Amino acid sequence: MTDVTCFSADCNKSKLFWGLLALGGLVMLSTLSAYFYIEHHGHIVTGMNNQIVWGLPHVFAVFLIVAASGVLNVASIGSVFGKKIYKTRSPLSGLLALTILAGGLAVLVLDLGRSDRIIVAMTHYNFKSIFALNMIFYTGFFAIVGLYLLTLMDRKLKPWSHPVGFLAFLWRLALTTATGSIFGFLVARAGYNSALYAPMFIIYSFAYGLACFLVVQTAMYKWNNIQIDEYVLGRIKNLLAVFVAASLYFTAVLHLTNMYFAKQWDFERFILVEGDTYPMIFWLGQVIVGGIIPLLMIFSPGAAKSPARILIAALLVIVGGHAQMYVTIVGVQAFPLAIFPGYAETSSFFDGVVHPYSPSTLEVMLALGGMATTFLLTTVAVRILKFLPIDKLDQKH
Amino acid sequence: MARFAQWLKLAALLGVAVAFAAIPLRQATADVKLPGLENRKGDKCVEDVDIIRRNHPDLLKHHRIETLRQGIRTTKYSLKGCVECHASAKTGSVASTKDDFCVTCHAYAGVHLDCWGCHASKPKAKSAPAADQQASPTMNPVQTGGVNR
């Protein structure tokens, strides 16, 4: 029925399109109902409390925000570094950067205690706050990437795509630096308070973003019955491997530096060995599922010929990314704050004890809203505009 | 940023102006009861009624910033002052039922009230707490019950 405005090759797949839209809409509906329920009753209906102040919604939201800046990398490699196979992917990369960021921000906003005051958040800025700077970076990101998409898709503006793409590249580096610094600048908590968070989040964003890109690209190719070129897939999968390996490296450096400081030993023992479920989520989720298995799959013989295998590797990186965010956000909060280092603390306010956290169903519903937002926006966009990356195989590489 | 805030204010102002312009139309078409503003002590507000009606949000906002951020504790434009004079004789509150002072007019104008989620809509029980709470046990349940747990 919308075939008149349809420019892509999948115009005859209306049923599937509306089906996907309905699916995304249903998830979105559950997200919104959870939001209004929490808004009405207060956060008492969630598993979050005065000890674990950021929970599952933040895990999902920060993952999406980090992935959003990373997914733009594909375009950057194309526009800034002039690689042809990435250039054809620039529009899709730019689009995903916008839709994924929109998803992440939606969850963050919906979880605010006073989400009705979003205007306040946009009109009152404390410029010393890295959080406020992030809001400016996000807004700027939308504007710059939007402009970049315009230069890619409008023939007259095409010459501008290189400088605007370069600006977008610099901006996204600044944005992820700021996102990492949200945690890095927290002097109070043992697990944060490290300058490593900024570069580490940039590397994480490379990996998560490319993984998200691969998943979407594979789905679109499948939908259009397009076989991806072996050379192209080989290049992209190797890039993913580099990013995943670099993520593991940064994770290792963070924990090794912590272990160098005696005052951090208790925290490291908590997060790596003893602490509740967090060591398991770290080792099994972040390191093995999100790091080692994808690496093995990517370097397994014949991987470049198997889009399915690469798809699974990318999905595992995404799962591992959520595990990483869970450990980084919830795990670090669960570790009791040392108000008097060297003393054992007890009080009515849960001092000195590991803080338990069990997310309620409402939080899960709220958290999934980010993915649903991204999914809906992307599905509509790729239907009405031409985002499908098509490799011209004859003029190879 | 200040520029942007100004624009926003202007836009809000325009919106309010349009809303006010729409009120007479609504009156003509629907059978809406005019708000009754009966509840008050004394015979004079802190400013002329015209000024208060039009400017009370600004006066309150200005006062709240001075009090909270600078510690200026004058009482002329304080919200507590409003509550003390305008609390209903029946409910003891300015905002607990739809006939109470603030609600009746805000419902009529269709303007959302955001004060009473945090601020007490009833005047403070008079200073000697024990005697006063006996006199009006409904005044301040939070203070009478469950505090010393």
Place this chain on the structure above:
Amino acid sequence: MTASHKPERRDFLKTGAVVAGAAIAPGVLFYGIAQGRAPEEGASSLVRWGMLIDTGKCANGCTACVNACNTENGLSGKTGPQDSQWIRKLNIKHLQTGIEHNLPMLCQHCANPPCVDVCPTGASMKRADGIVLVDRHICIGCRYCMMACPYKARSFVHEPLADQNPDVPRGKGCVEACTFCVQRVDKDQQPACVEACNADGHQAMLFGDLRNPESAIAKAMLAYASVEVRGDLGLNTGVRYQGI
């Protein structure tokens, strides 16, 4: 550090007080001028409110300060993970020696408060006289300040509230913490916790102006060694502890 006072105005007042009140109890008059403040006069940076807590006098199991805080500020007094606690009794036991201390833990009213640094909207703010407050009118409930506070001094209001104390507005969706009972301090009264501690005869909490060398707290801080909690963070707290 905090006792670094700006002498000009105070000395002027002092001189004035001494000259004018040579015959009529100059000490009392000076106290009146230095502490009292007209309603239209704002909080001044010539004052810095602080608290000195003597852990040696803080009784194990006594919760007079906590109860007084709850009553004054209209807190429920419940102690679930989602309930607000502005002040709490903390028991600390040294891991090597086993020595124990009791103390009330509350907002430390830092001169360099991390909560104010991180707040995106500027809702977390510090008054000129050093009292750290949350402006609930522009608090969006993001809880970043709770992530940043080294003392776990802040609570998030998890449910709708009713029947607040008219002097202490508080409500769902915003972050809150000890205000040093700013509504009382502005009326020249002591915070409720300090009053209750004194009424119980413990005298473990001393409240006053750190910048006024004549104040009891400034004199006590000269006489006894006191520490800042997490002094390594360099936050220059308004609340100090002696006896640890």
